[in-house]
Amino acid sequence: MRKKITKSLFKNLNSEPEFKEQSNTEAIELKKQDISSRLDQNLATFKSIFSVPLNTDIMVREFTIRSLNRRAFIIFVGTMVDLEHIKESIMEKLLGNEQSSTKIQDIVSFPIAKMATNIGEITDFISGGITALFVEGDSECYLFETTKIHGRSIEKSDNEVIVKGAKEAFNENVVDNIALIRKKIKNENLIVESKVITKRSKNSVFLVYEKDLVNDELLLTIKDKLASFNSDKIIDLSILEQYLEEHPRSIFPTMLYTERPDRAAAFIEEGHIVLLMSNSPSCLILPTTFWALMHSPEDHYLRTPYGNFIRLLRFFALFIAMFASPFYIAITNYHVGMIPPDLLMAMAGSRERVPFPSIIEILMMEIGFELIREAGLRVPSPIGPTIGIVGALILGQAAVQANIISPIVIIVIALSGLSSFIIIDGSMNFAIRISRFLFVFSAGFFGIYGVMALFTVGLFYLVSLKSYGIPYFAPMTPHFASSKDLLIRHIPIKEKFRPGYLKPKDMVKQRKG
Structure with a gap:
């Protein structure tokens, strides 16, 4: 008996759960219909759709339009609208106007955004913060743009910080x-x-x-x-x-x-x-393209020599961030002859009491640096920078004194990590950081040859990438007519063409005369 129960239990656990699909056919069919000219029917329909009074932020107000002597009601989402505008420009006008009029447009002072008849369309508008007015005898609904959603004001950009240029950034509105x-x-x-x-x-x-x-x-x-x-x-x-x-x-x-x-x-x-x-x-x-991800808006705000200096520095930092650690591993493990004798003796002396090979040292410090970076981002902002600085100093100093890490590795990792911060695009920054680990492993197994082999394969891969039909390295390869704003940029008066790889309707952005 116990075996039968056990088999039955395992059978129930291994079998896929059965979910009964709840049919919503009635609601879907209802939204395909048009509203009625009967006010009571429309009121019942929209109360049912929005689950009134269960749904506490859906406001429904019934009243009589004096000048028309007709019943009406308005419905809106109370948390998404400007209540003062609804009160002053719609409700007070409809209730207080005593002059004979045949049109709602002549009574209210708030502009009517649209008139609609379909129940599904009206439902979507109400859910988006629009106020809907239904009048007895009318087969159309009057929609008022009363949306007011509170959010942040326009502030500075936190992630794309520049010294010279516009400071305002997008918000959630x-x-x-x-x-x-x-x-x-x-x-x-x-x-x-x-x-x-x-x-x-x-x-x-x-x-x-x-x-x-x-x-x-x-x-x-x-x-x-x-x-x-x-x-x-x-x-x-x-x-x-x-x-x-x-x-x-x-x-x-x-x-x-x-x-x-x-x-x-x-x-x-x-x-x-x-x-x-x-x-x-x-x-x-x-x-x-790759170039757009590497450029900064400040490159154009600064004078051309200054902007080009920062841009070249950024590309130089890209190579340091990717290759500083792999080259150190490759040279110390496989290509010692490339190091000058005096520097080799200094490096050998600093690594004399370190028990780990260089690849383990680099990996330990790279992972530690990534942990400190992420911890500094996730903790509350007042103590984030403190954790980053203190954590790096304490861990680095303690690791050197404990003879776990050699001092030169600290220099390599610090240089590599600082260089990665210059890459302004967040996604490209992640790509560089992940690529660095791949190059570290290739250098640990195959030395410089492994690094160059992986770099060549990666370059072939990047050249094959496309963004909606546009080659990743355009307009350098394949070549297109453009303003040649790639590694360096020309003075603004010389930038006469838009990017040819986009095939814009107007290629020329500066014409002679």
């Missing part, structure tokens, strides 16, 4: 973000197009581009990609980025993520497409 872009591009050709990309949450993404510049084929490709999503919710731009990626398993990013409106405006003026979402204090720029 998409209306503010669009206004920041429009403030910089005062052009009637600037299009802000909205698309709903999720079924249940009704999240919208906004495509921002200039219709007289953007390539129509590129725009259609991105729209088709957005339309192909089959998800209930995509609540943030960072999640949308993962849906849009053409190489989701690649450690190198193919989309530019920025929280600076001036940077977004500059890319729009070149023919790129910018994606915005509500609740996201940033934007996505499509398509993206």
Whole structure:
């Protein structure tokens, strides 16, 4: 008997659970219908849809319009609207007006955003912060743009800090973000197009581009990609980025993520497409190349010699961040003859009492540095920098005194870590940090030959990457006509062309005469 019970128990545990699908057919069919001209029926319908009175932030107010002598009601989400505007510009006008009038537009002082008849469409508007007015005998609903969602004000950028240039950054309010872009591009050709990309949450993404510049084929490709999503919710731009990626398993990013409106405006003026979402204090720029990820907006704000100096320093830091640790391992293990005799004797003396091979030293310190970096980011901001500085000093000094790590390794790791901070793009920074570990292992097993072999394979891989049809290293390879803003930039008056790889409708941005 016990064996039968045990077998039955294991059978139930191993079998897949049965989920009964709850049918929502009635609600779906209801949303496809139009509203009725009968007020009581509309009131019952929308109370049922929004679960009133169970849903406490859904406000319904019934009243009589005196000038029309007709019953009406308004419905809105109380936490997403401007209550003062509703009271002063809608309710008081409808209740207090005694002059004979046949149109709602002539009574209220608040502009009517739209009129709608479909129940599903009206439901989506109400959920987004729109106030809906239903009047007895009317087969249309009056919609008022009363949305007011509280959030952060426009502040400085935390992640893309620059010394010279605009300081304002995007916030979580998409209306503010669009206004920041429009403030910089005062052009009637600037299009802000909205698309709903999720079924249940009704999240919208906004495509921002200039219709007289953007390539129509590129725009259609991105729209088709957005339309192909089959998800209930995509609540943030960072999640949308993962849906849009053409190489989701690649450690190198193919989309530019920025929280600076001036940077977004500059890319729009070149023919790129910018994606915005509500609740996201940033934007996505499509398509993206390697050079865009390595450039900083400050490169253009500074005078050309200063900007080029910082840019060359950034590319130099890229190689130090990736190759300082691998080269140290390769030279000390396999290519000792490359080190000058005096330096070799100094290194041998510092490593005399260290029990570990150089690759173990490097890995221990690299992992320790990453732990300190992440700890400094995650702890509360007042003590974050303190933990980073004190942790690095204490651990480094203690490790050297305990003869676990040689002093020169501390120098190598510190130089490598500091260089990685100069890479401004967060995704590219992660790619460099992960690549460094791969180069460390290749140097530990095969020396310089392993490092160069991995570098060659990685270069071939990067050349093969594309961002929505645009080669990763364009316009260097393959070559396209452009302003040649790659390793160095020319003076602004010499930058006459937009990027040719985007195939914009207007290639020339500066004309003679």
